[in-house]
Amino acid sequence: MKRWKAAVSLVEQNRRMRAPPMDVIAFGATSFVGQILCRYLLEEFGTHRELKWAAAGRSKGKLEELRASLGPEAATLPLVVADAADDAALRKLCASTRVVVSTVGPYALHGEPLVRACAESGTDYCDLTGEVQWIRRMVERYEAAARKSGARIVHCCGFDSIPSDLGVHFLQGHAMSRFDAPCARVKMRVKVMRGGFSGGTVASLMNVMKEAAADPALRKELADPYSLCPAAPAPTVRQPEVRGVEFDPDFGAWIAPFVMSAINTRIVHRTNALSEQAYGADFTYDEAMLMGRGLKGQLAGAATTAGLAGFMLAGAVAPLRGVLERFVLPKPGEGPSPSEQREGGFDLRFVGTAQDGRQIRTKVTGDRDPGYGSTGKMLGQAAACLALDVPKGTPPGGFWTPATILGDRLIQRLRDRSGLTFELV
Numbered sequence: 001m002k003r004w005k006a007a008v009s010l011v012e013q014n015r016r017m018r019a020p021p022m023d024v025i026a027f028g029a030t031s032f033v034g035q036i037l038c039r040y041l042l043e044e045f046g047t048h049r050e051l052k053w054a055a056a057g058r059s060k061g062k063l064e065e066l067r068a069s070l071g072p073e074a075a076t077l078p079l080v081v082a083d084a085a086d087d088a089a090l091r092k093l094c095a096s097t098r099v100v101v102s103t104v105g106p107y108a109l110h111g112e113p114l115v116r117a118c119a120e121s122g123t124d125y126c127d128l129t130g131e132v133q134w135i136r137r138m139v140e141r142y143e144a145a146a147r148k149s150g151a152r153i154v155h156c157c158g159f160d161s162i163p164s165d166l167g168v169h170f171l172q173g174h175a176m177s178r179f180d181a182p183c184a185r186v187k188m189r190v191k192v193m194r195g196g197f198s199g200g201t202v203a204s205l206m207n208v209m210k211e212a213a214a215d216p217a218l219r220k221e222l223a224d225p226y227s228l229c230p231a232a233p234a235p236t237v238r239q240p241e242v243r244g245v246e247f248d249p250d251f252g253a254w255i256a257p258f259v260m261s262a263i264n265t266r267i268v269h270r271t272n273a274l275s276e277q278a279y280g281a282d283f284t285y286d287e288a289m290l291m292g293r294g295l296k297g298q299l300a301g302a303a304t305t306a307g308l309a310g311f312m313l314a315g316a317v318a319p320l321r322g323v324l325e326r327f328v329l330p331k332p333g334e335g336p337s338p339s340e341q342r343e344g345g346f347d348l349r350f351v352g353t354a355q356d357g358r359q360i361r362t363k364v365t366g367d368r369d370p371g372y373g374s375t376g377k378m379l380g381q382a383a384a385c386l387a388l389d390v391p392k393g394t395p396p397g398g399f400w401t402p403a404t405i406l407g408d409r410l411i412q413r414l415r416d417r418s419g420l421t422f423e424l425v
């Protein structure tokens with residue numbers, strides 16, 4: 001018995017000696033959203049309590065400024081300097097942590113070396129990208145390495161696409177217990193969304209439009225609702241898509257296109273594919289904005305559709321894109337003020353319809369603006385969940401979605417600690 005205990009404690013000592021010193025490193029800590037993330041991590045976890053974490057970025061001076069701005073509690077916060085293009089520095093960074101959470105974007109321009117370093121070293125990773133074409137490239141290039149090393153890569157851990165992906169997961173869980181079957185048809189409708197955009201988000205969006213304008217194959221890929229699904233099982237169902245103002249009888253209101261559906265729907269379908277079609281082989285899903293009832297709702301829907309079409313057109317044409325970037329949109333490092341973040345919020349409504357016509361309604365809400373105040377909290381809890389709640393090996397290495405790897409554990413964290421609600425209506 002004594003010998004067995006000694007062996008166990010030796011194994012434990014070994015494990016501790018081999019364990020990296022950090023649970024999480026926040027890379028891109030000096031970005032607009034990275035600073036919100038760091039403030040939240042500090043408030044929620046301190047620096048060396050439940051979660052050991054460090055702030056990383058390319059500039060030592062900016063990192064020190066950030067640490068000073070976080071107050072005396074952050075005095076002992078470790079800082080790591082690494083450039084997103086420096087493979088050796090990224091490998092060193094990966095060796096010192098269990099999870100890297102990155103806000104260095106546009107990811108299509110700066111993100112690949114870090115994903116490669118994580119996939120090859122077995123370090124878990126999460127981020128805020130909503131760039132479908134880049135995610136697809138990363139899966140194609142690094143899935144085999146991640147499977148071999150055991151690295152779990154989780155993209156889209158912000159407003160796109162956690163509320164959609166976990167919202168559908170939550171609804172389907174209730175459908176299973178109520179109907180003993182998933183809902184074949186699910187719709188998400190944005191009832192309230194108060195907040196603004198940052199320069200980094202705009203730069204990422206503009207980069208997608210620039211790439212798409214130059215590449216017809218990419219335009220086709222971006223239009224494919226299953227573009228992030230593995231080749232098998234081959235999808236057979238045509239997906240609905242809200243392209244203009246239309247009346248939605250399930251909500252008794254007019255609806256208009258929702259710009260983030262282009263990434264959220266792809267993640268939800270990837271979740272279904274990775275979970276052996278737990279939502280059904282004939283599952284359909286779409287997202288739209290609720291515009292209200294009557295003529296007022298219809299006119300608001302028409303105006304929203306026209307505004308979105310105008311923005312897309314301007315983004316696709318180089319000279320107009322330049323004007324937008326220079327004179328209209330926020331610059332890198334800019335974004336909604338702290339009071340705009342506090343006064344913001346979101347309310348997303350879901351309706352699921354089972355094969356026999358029975359329906360279930362749920363909602364997901366957030367108490368800060370979606371893109372920054374709430375996104376910082378969602379990303380922070382996603383990283384903590386990956387580091388603390390999801391044992392290595394279960395699931396194994398690969399590219400996962402928030403719902404397939406974090407699922408109920410993250411819903412619990414977001415409800416208890418991040419001002420989000422997931423409720424039956």
Ligand SMILES: NC(=O)c1ccc[n+]([C@@H]2O[C@H](COP(=O)([O-])OP(=O)(O)OC[C@H]3O[C@@H](n4cnc5c(N)ncnc54)[C@H](OP(=O)(O)O)[C@@H]3O)[C@@H](O)[C@H]2O)c1
Nearest residue numbers: 030031032033058084105158159160198200201204332333
């Ligand atoms: N999914 C969502 O809901 C959501 C929400 C918000 C943001 N986002 C995404 O998050 C990303 C960040 O947005 P943001 O507004 O915070 O951007 P931002 O303020 O423009 O910051 C970009 C960051 O990238 C860093 N960076 C650039 N090149 C680098 C390099 N070579 N090495 C190391 N770091 C480098 C910059 O470092 P310096 O500070 O040293 O300049 C900066 O910290 C964007 O891609 C955006 O689309 C997604």
